[in-house]
Amino acid sequence: MTRPVRVRIAPSPTGNLHVGTARAALFNYLFARHHNGSFILRVEDTDKARSLPEYEQNIYDGLRALGLQWDEGPDVGGDYGPYRQSERSEHYTNAAMALLKAGLAYYTDDTDAELEAQRNAAKAAGKPYVYRQHREATNGSLRFRIPTPYTTLVLNDAVRGHVSFDTELLGDFVILKSDGCPTYNFANVVDDSAMAISHVIRGEDHISNTPRQLLMYDALRAIGYSDAPTPEFAHASMILAPDRSKLSKRFGATAVADYMTQGYLPEAFCNFLALLGWSPPDGNEFGTLEELAKKFTLDRISKSPAIFETDKLNFFNKHYIKELNTDTLYERVSPYIDLMALGMEYTPEQQALLLEAIREPLVTLTDVTEATPYFFGQDVEIPEALKADVLNTPDAATVLHAFANQWPTWDKTSPDTIGAELKALMKSLKPLKPKNIMWPIRTATTGRTSGADLATTLYLLDTGLLGNNRVAHRVQQALAHCPMTSTT
RNA sequence: GCCCCGUUCGUCUAGUGGCCUAGGACACCUCCCUUUCACGGAGGCGACAGGGGUUCGACUCCCCUACGGGGUACCA
Numbered sequence: 001m002t003r004p005v006r007v008r009i010a011p012s013p014t015g016n017l018h019v020g021t022a023r024a025a026l027f028n029y030l031f032a033r034h035h036n037g038s039f040i041l042r043v044e045d046t047d048k049a050r051s052l053p054e055y056e057q058n059i060y061d062g063l064r065a066l067g068l069q070w071d072e073g074p075d076v077g078g079d080y081g082p083y084r085q086s087e088r089s090e091h092y093t094n095a096a097m098a099l100l101k102a103g104l105a106y107y108t109d110d111t112d113a114e115l116e117a118q119r120n121a122a123k124a125a126g127k128p129y130v131y132r133q134h135r136e137a138t139n140g141s142l143r144f145r146i147p148t149p150y151t152t153l154v155l156n157d158a159v160r161g162h163v164s165f166d167t168e169l170l171g172d173f174v175i176l177k178s179d180g181c182p183t184y185n186f187a188n189v190v191d192d193s194a195m196a197i198s199h200v201i202r203g204e205d206h207i208s209n210t211p212r213q214l215l216m217y218d219a220l221r222a223i224g225y226s227d228a229p230t231p232e233f234a235h236a237s238m239i240l241a242p243d244r245s246k247l248s249k250r251f252g253a254t255a256v257a258d259y260m261t262q263g264y265l266p267e268a269f270c271n272f273l274a275l276l277g278w279s280p281p282d283g284n285e286f287g288t289l290e291e292l293a294k295k296f297t298l299d300r301i302s303k304s305p306a307i308f309e310t311d312k313l314n315f316f317n318k319h320y321i322k323e324l325n326t327d328t329l330y331e332r333v334s335p336y337i338d339l340m341a342l343g344m345e346y347t348p349e350q351q352a353l354l355l356e357a358i359r360e361p362l363v364t365l366t367d368v369t370e371a372t373p374y375f376f377g378q379d380v381e382i383p384e385a386l387k388a389d390v391l392n393t394p395d396a397a398t399v400l401h402a403f404a405n406q407w408p409t410w411d412k413t414s415p416d417t418i419g420a421e422l423k424a425l426m427k428s429l430k431p432l433k434p435k436n437i438m439w440p441i442r443t444a445t446t447g448r449t450s451g452a453d454l455a456t457t458l459y460l461l462d463t464g465l466l467g468n469n470r471v472a473h474r475v476q477q478a479l480a481h482c483p484m485t486s487t488t
Numbered sequence: 489g490c491c492c493c494g495u496u497c498g499u500c501u502a503g504u505g506g507c508c509u510a511g512g513a514c515a516c517c518u519c520c521c522u523u524u525c526a527c528g529g530a531g532g533c534g535a536c537a538g539g540g541g542u543u544c545g546a547c548u549c550c551c552c553u554a555c556g557g558g559g560u561a562c563c564a
Contacts, residue, residue, distance in 0.1 A: 012564050047563055112562085119561095128490040129560070141562050160493070169491060169560090177562040184564045208492060208559035237494070237557085244556060272500095275513090279501055283512060302501075305557060309499045312514045322527095361526055422523060438524040450525030 003229070005037025006198050009063075009070075010188065012044040013055035016255035017062030019247060019308065020203055020239050023273045027236060027301070028201050029068045030274070033293035037198070041073030042191060043084045046181050051086075062256035066266050067289055080195040085187050092182035095190045095225050096142055096175055102223040104147075105175060106133055109140035131171035142176035144186070144216065153211045158199075158234035158298040165211040173212055185209055189216040193228035201234045201298070204305075210235075234298045236277050237305040247308060259313075263336065263365030265324075268316040276306040286319070314363050321362050326352045329359060333368050341376050345464045353415070354460055357452035374446040375460060380474050382447040387481040390449065395432060396440035397482035402429060403441055404475050412462050419455035444478030445471055 009025040011017070032039035041063070045051035060075065072078025082088055099105035110118075115131075122129035133145065150168035157163055175186035182190070192200065210233060217230040241251035253259055259269055267288065275285055279302070280295045287295070324332065333355065342351055358371045374380050382391070390396060406425060411417040426437050439449055446457060461470045 010564090014564075044564065050563075108562095110562095115562085123489070126489055143562095163492070165492075171560085174562050179562080181562085183562070188564085203558090204493065205558055206564090209564090211492095235493085240557075242499085246557085275500060277500090283502075285500090285513060304494050304496095306501090307499060309514080311498095312500065315514055419523075426523065433524095434522085435524050442524065448525090453526095454523070 003196070003198050005032060005035035006040060006196050007032050007037065007201060008040040008042050008192070008195065008197055009068075010042045010044050010191075011059050012047060012050075012184075013052060013059060014047060014050040015055055016058040016257055018254055019256060019259075019273070021059075022062065022066060022068075022256045023239060023276060024202055024236070025063055025068050026066070026270060026273050027234075027278065027296075030289070030293045030296035031199065031201060031298065032071075033290070034296045038071045039068070040078070040080075040195060040197070041070035041083065042195070043074055043086075044184065044187065045084060045086045046184065046187055048086075048179075048181065058255070058257060062260075065260055066256065066270050068270075085182070085191065088187075088191065089180070089182075091190050091194060092176065092187055093180070095220060096182070096186070098223050098225045099144065099175070099219060100142060102219075103145075104219050104223065105142050105144050106172075107137040107140050108133065108143050108174075109137040128169055129171065130169060131173070133172060139178075141174045141178045143172040144175050144212075144219070145172050146170050147215065147219075153214055155207075155210050155214065155233060157207075158232055159301045159303060160207075160235055163207065163210075167211065167215070170211060170215075175216075185212045186216065189213050189220065190226075192231060193217065193220055193226040196228060197231050199232045199234065199298075201236065204235045204237045207235045234301060236301050237303055239276055240305050240307050242307055242309060244305075244307065251308075263367065264313065264317050265320045265332065265365070268313065268320040271320070272313045272316045275312075276308065277302045318363055321359060321365070324359075326355055329355050333365055336366050337368050337372060338376070345376060345466050346460065347465065350460055350464065353456060354452075357456040357460070360452075361450075371451065374448065374451070375457075375464075378466070378468060378470060378473065379477065380445065380447045382443060382478065382481070386443050386447065386449065390439050390443045391478055391481040392483060393440075394483055395436050396443075397479075397484075399429060399432065399437050399440045400444055400475055400479055400482060404472065404479065407472055407475070412459065415453070415456040415459040418459050422455055422458075440478075441475075444475045 007028040009021070009028050011021050029039050031037070043056055043059075045056070063070070070076065072080060072083060074083040096105060100107075118131070119129050131143070133143070146167055150166065153165045153167055155163045155165070173185060174183050176182055214230060217228075220226040221228075239247055241247050247254050253262065256269070260266070270289060271285070271287065271292075274287075274292050278296070279300055280287070280292070281297075281300060282295065321329070330351070342354075346354060354372075354375060358368065362368065362371065403425065406421070410421040426432075426434055429437055438454060442451065442454055442457075443449060445461060451457065458471055461474075464470070
């Protein structure tokens with residue numbers, strides 16, 4: 001209880017950093033920070049066949065992108081290393097041999113076919129499959145013997161309360177595969193003991209593993225291999241896809257990296273993730289990692305599964321984009337915009353103005369791709385539908401002619417002066433509604449009916465380094481799509 | 489099949505026997521503001537899975553059913 005808080009995230013590099021893993025990491029991180037403890041990254045690469053270095057790298061990148069920096073780990077070191085299970089084999093062999101010597105584990109040499117047959121037999125008999133030693137062996141895989149007499153194990157979970165398990169239903173499980181590699185249930189416990197992990201915060205999918213691990217902690221202590229107390233456990237519920245199924249590729253993006261490339265801000269993603277299965281005591285849903293850590297406690301983790309819906313993620317992303325200062329916005333948006341063209345067409349001041357003008361409706365960073373094209377080049381493409389609906393009307397002709405005539409005389413020193421001129425124009429065209437004046441002008445100059453503030457847009461188009469009187473040019477071109485009649 | 493967990497508005501959730509005519513957020517709808525769109529402001533729609541108990545009183549406690557999820561691997 002009083003021992004230092006040490007928590008860990010223990011991903012296996014068999015895939016890119018998954019949303020579920022990221023949330024587990026986040027909860028552990030928040031808990032560690034809340035208690036001034038340590039957050040450890042341990043790579044569980046015992047599945048040689050499926051573990052890949054690029055996945056490990058992806059996990060590092062994803063965690064770091066989210067701001068979840070670990071205090072100890074394979075790449076940063078620490079007092080309890082190494083932090084990659086493939087480099088800790090002697091720990092597992094030593095522990096396993098000690099268990100074997102103490103009679104708590106034994107070798108089995110069943111073939112895959114035999115195991116399969118045993119399972120099928122149990123199934124046919126309608127009985128639960130429970131592996132028990134049925135013959136002596138001197139090599140093969142090493143199994144842990146479930147201690148007798150069988151009892152009922154009670155796990156006191158920090159989020160679920162008391163959960164009990166009947167050990168009779170637990171089969172003797174493999175701790176060392178026949179290739180000498182440890183299995184998850186074993187390596188996990190050996191390492192958590194060795195690394196003095198105080199709290200295990202993980203997904204509900206691990207709850208069925210817990211009784212085996214509980215037994216293993218006891219056994220390791222019983223044989224004097226370890227004196228580490230069993231950690232506290234907290235099992236958070238799963239994150240599900242909208243159809244309540246497991247979050248899988250079928251759902252779309254399941255990797256954190258995918259969300260980053262889709263233009264989600266790390267701070268937005270973290271904030272959103274934190275609220276999936278946890279709720280702040282004060283009801284304030286916004287918060288930086290630091291702020292959330294201050295409020296984070298295990299007892300507010302939810303027991304029921306949460307569905308991953310992007311609506312709220314989008315909301316958070318909009319919110320955090322709004323809060324970015326111009327420089328950061330420029331930086332964040334740079335992967336999605338043609339910086340070269342931007343630099344060639346606009347001065348730094350104009351670039352800032354442009355970014356501010358388009359920031360409002362951005363949901364994801366990638367949206368800049370859609371929001372900026374009309375700021376570049378001489379001409380603008382106007383969709384056929386808009387030519388027909390907006391430009392091909394007598395009102396549009398009136399507006400655009402009036403605008404074309406006045407434009408050369410306008411005070412174009414700033415967006416504000418242009419705004420004032422626009423206002424005056426609207427007044428002079430009085431019976432016409434603002435909307436019917438704004439739309440044709442916007443459509444003619446940008447090829448859209450919505451977008452950045454019109455006055456700012458006109459200002460930028462007019463003063464951009466390209467010069468060439470783009471506004472007048474585009475309006476002239478648009479006029480071609482207006483009815484010829486009212487040439488006032 | 490067996491074991492474990494869960495079930496409050498469409499979604500994330502608050503709620504630990506009376507404060508609940510069930511609160512908030514997102515989404516959606518309406519109105520207002522407005523130089524279009526957006527933003528912002530004000531409203532609206534909308535839930536305790538079902539059935540039995542226990543209790544003076546159940547969203548809250550117990551049991552059953554249904555549904556969902558997890559596990560049942562020499563994957564983690």
